[in-house]
Amino acid sequence: MKVFVVVGYNNTRVYDVIRLRDLARRHYQAGLLLVAEAASALDSQAADDIIITSLAESMLNQSFQLVTERLYLKNFHPIGILPFSDRGILLGARLANAYGLPGPSPREARIGVDKEVFRTIDRIAEHSSNYRSIGFRRIKTYDEFLACTEEMGGKAFVKPAGEGASRGCFVVEDLAHCAEIWPQIQRYAKDGLIVEELVQDAREYSWDYVAGTSWITEKETTQDIYRAEIQQIVPARLDAAQEKAIHEAGCHMRRLSATNHGAFHNEVFLRQDGTTAAVEVNMRPGGMHIWDLACLSFASFDPWILWLEWASGKRWMETEACTRKLYSGIRMLKAPKSGKVSALPDINHCFGTSTVHEISFSIQEGSTVSHHITDNHAFIGHMIFSNSDYDSLKTDLRAAAQYFEDKIEFEKQQSFSPENA
Secondary structure, X not given: OEEEEEEOOOHHHHHHHHXXXXXXXXXXXXEEEEEEOOOOOOHHHHOXXXXXXXXXXXXXXXXXXXXXXXXXXXXXXXXXEEEOOHHHHHHHXXXXXXXXXXXXXXXXXXXXXXXXHHHHHHHHOOOOOOEOOOOEEEEOOHHHHHHHHHHXXXXXEEEEOOOOOOOOOEEEOXXXXXXXXXXXXXXXXXXXXXXXXXXXXXXXXXXXXXXOEEEEEEEEEOOOOEOOEEEEEXXXXXXXXXXXXXXXXXXXXXXXXXXXXXXXXXEEEEEOOOOEEEEEOXXXXXXXXXXXXXXXXXOOOOHHHXXXXXXXXXXXXXXXXXXXXXXXXXXXXXXXXXXXXXXXXXXXXXXXXXXXXXXEEOOOOOOEEOOOOOOOOOOOEEEEEEEOOHHHHHHHHHHHHHHHHHHOEEOOOOOOOHHHO
8 A cells, every 4th residue: 555654743733634644545546654652532534544653863763663664564655754743854754765755864854853953054054144043052951041041141042952833932031030931941951952042123934835835924923931823824925125035044944954855844033124043944844724824825736735746756846936816814812811611702703804714712611721822732722814915814813813712701710708618
């Protein structure tokens, strides 16, 4: 049986894997095999078979042997390797090389896994006059964290060297915050933490790429000590100079990592003075439905099909421009307060002039929620809208989010009284 092998999987993205399975069947008469670190009740919907194994770098040899043996015993013939998470890139590269399929070398794949590796290369690489690298240091102890933050002027940004989805990411506003933040990031210290200079005068974008085609996505993050991603707009509305600068930064980051790799979600700072800097390289499809937004926004474009074509060796890496027909956006929903939800609002509602494609809550009545958004998985739902007008789309997304969040009902906390004691 011919199969595409998806390496690295988080069940919050099961909708993407189901789509890949359907496309593999329809276009290639092939199955889909999942390689994941944990089993989920949703796996049977997403794949024809699943292999549970560690994706840690220290277990790479054992996991590679397990996967190749299972492929042989099941008579599965890989026709494409699809690294689908940051942790899946190393094993994905090893498998692609072993089966003679498109993919980065194992050495190149490390750039997408360890943030220090990219920062080190980026610091000495040639780049355009608009690009500026970011100062950083890898640390493992609290004393190093404190000293490094002090060296950077008392403000910094700290994140795990090998995590994604904004897990463990904190803005350090002053030295006093170090003691408050450390207990929340200490569990990542064994594998290393990256402390970077804090970029304050910038907006964030992603340079999204698949099989030779790229576009720029506008990113909005929460503005507290955490930095979770709350909104994405495809394509970003930019002037010619801004678009050129971000595109050059995205291409620069790809050149430093792996030019023969099929999917990138490279995150880029655009400073107020027009210069750019890398946030980080991600050698996999962007999350938060970004590829689905691209399907809505661009004419005759499906990045999922292009990814399968690249993985199976049927597509040359040629640069192509996307033709915009709409702006589309996703906005995440957050709990307005912490507590137990007693009722969720009716989602059948219209907002402004935008077309509503999806409104969904990931919680149920009776769920206990927190208003603290610590990473990208802490939201309670999302909305996907599209509009021919950029400003109207942003207005409608914000208005809809406010409406739904205000309509969530919570159980009243029982007050204490002597009679209840």
